[in-house]
Amino acid sequence: MANGDLVELQRNSANWAQIVEEIVKLERKIFPKHESLARFFDEELRKKNSGLLYMDVDGEVVGYVMYSWPSSLCASITKLAVKEQWRKQGHGEALLKAAIQKCRTRNVPCISLHVDPLRTPALNLYKKHGFQVDNLIEGYYSSDRNAYRMYLDFDAD
Template identity: 80%
Template sequence: MANWVIVELNRNSTNCTKIIEDIVRIEKNIFPKHESLARSFDDELRKKNSGLLYSDVNGEVGGYVMYSWPSSLCATITKLAVKEDFRRQGHGEALLKAAIQKCRTRNVQRISLHVDPTRIPALNLYKKLGFQVDNLIEGYYSSDRNAYRMYLDFDTD
């Protein structure tokens, strides 16, 4: 079992370019071209109020999560992906928990995300961490691929 740790991407770190290249490679392997942020990844990271965490497995990116908090009320998990070799080892759960914690420190009241209903492992992970299905959005990803909009509310007291 490899040792790994969740790290926040630091744009000023010496290995930032390599990490982004690794993430873009994962992105291209996992997501259909029209869903991939590979071409616009750098722009996404430059956006105000956004963050990226990744799992560092002995210098290799095992997975990553992107999130943003456009307002003080709501944050969004924009991407969560784990490299095939590292699936079912807790990377996705650890990344999601870390992103939820980052969002909590911003005092948001809700985190939302979209997930393809056919991606059962992802759906189960979100439910395990307390996300609830809000509704089905037909044609969200493409004309023949829908998405569940899911949310996690925080107690405001």
């Protein structure tokens, strides 16, 4: 089970810049440059229809989840990442569950996300929490990397 503090990043918090900087470093380390939101992170987070939760363990950001609700039709989990040395300890699951709860409060009927079919641990985590594969999108990440579009339908609960 994850031990750490699940924290919602507040837009006007005193540590905003520091936390965003740590998340950007993590983003650059985990995702290839063309998949990274690092250059746009601050801008994305300032949008009124987005949110970010992060896992803090003894002052270290070990993972984060970014979500948005671009319309009343469906929310979206944009990013979910955990530092490699902190994986398989429940942090990703805790972040996912919290993001699902946050999206539920927006009164949307579903949440969607994209995941590389080769990222088996991530795929299994999403399936464990009720996400279903909707479609295979060829060339989503790059010409040779596909993605599953997955969704969680709240009406099916």
